Amino acid sequence: MTPDPWHMLSDEERMFCDVLTRLCAEQIAPRAAETDETSGFVHDQLAVLAEAGMMGANLPEEYDGSSISAPALLRAVSIVAGACGSTASALTAHYLATDSILIGGTDAQKREWLPRAATGTVLGAFALTEPTAGSDPADMKTRARRTDGGWHLKGSKCFISNGGVADFLVVYAVTDPDKAHRGISAFILPKGTPGLDAGPPERTMGLKGGHVFTLNLDCQLPADALLGEEGKGFRTAMQVLDNGRIEVAAQCLGMAKAAMDAAIAYARDRVIGGQALSERQGIRWMIADMGVAYQSALLVAQDAARQRDLAHQGGGRFSLAASMAKLAASEAAGRIADTALQLHGGYGYTRDFPIERINRDLRIMRIYEGSSEIQRIIISGNMLA
Incomplete structure (x- = not known):
């Protein structure tokens, strides 16, 4: 009997994931x-997830969240991604916004936004990346300057998932240029804030239903738009990205x-020369390599999820x-999807089979929320320290 790879989940978490799988x-x-064909945003799919409790699966019960463990969240996000990459992308972008408020916000901000976000009443976006500040957020150019009674926010953001459809955005900006990363703060901008302008969705290679936007900002904000404390934005963003990288791994x-x-189903069903593909040694090796790559990435991701729970407790x-x-799962997934396409032969290159779409959807995973190269820098830095 094959061991259960999710044995660490509680009975309630298993039931949660079983219901989610069915939905x-x-x-x-x-x-x-x-x-994928129409590039329509996944509003209806997110509504389905809201009914299942997924929109607040990253949040504690006190804010109407599902309060599941990090391994269960890893499992749940992977279920959504297996059904539709675009839906998972929009969902996890929402998590980046709500995690920002949970980690860095005041009690009043948490009470105002998180319960509504958990039920799917409002959708969030996380606005950190800029044209000249992708891998290095400390180099951001967006500025927030104090004014009488509030702040003036000016700058631009790019590749912001959910940015043009979100009900609120968490925007990161420099409030003290002399303090480098310690001079970065975050702000909550509700939809319709004057001076917040989102361009049309980018024409992306994959994840076509999970839209990303360029945002232009020239906004006058009230004093309470500041998320938590001034100068704590960079620290909040880095903690949020720790969570987000495990969620990318889940996707x-x-x-x-x-x-x-x-690929396995195709290999069993496809018969050439009177023999199923699955009976050919070369195909079996391809399947074995996919299985090893998947299991290896799964174990690394599960370990990270357990560490996430321990870190949040302490x-x-x-x-x-x-x-x-993030590195292990994104690199492994790319290899697995490419092998699966190869196994399908010419059919894998057509839109009649899901393999073509999965390959396109997966390609961004080695780039966003810290490219594979950035992850290697982080990992080697920790190893050499």
């Missing part, structure tokens, strides 16, 4: 190809498993584990 299979996966695992399962960090999980 995704019935209401989200059947729309994935259409979403990679979900899509990789979908690709691997599709106030520590798990940056190294998060970077390892």
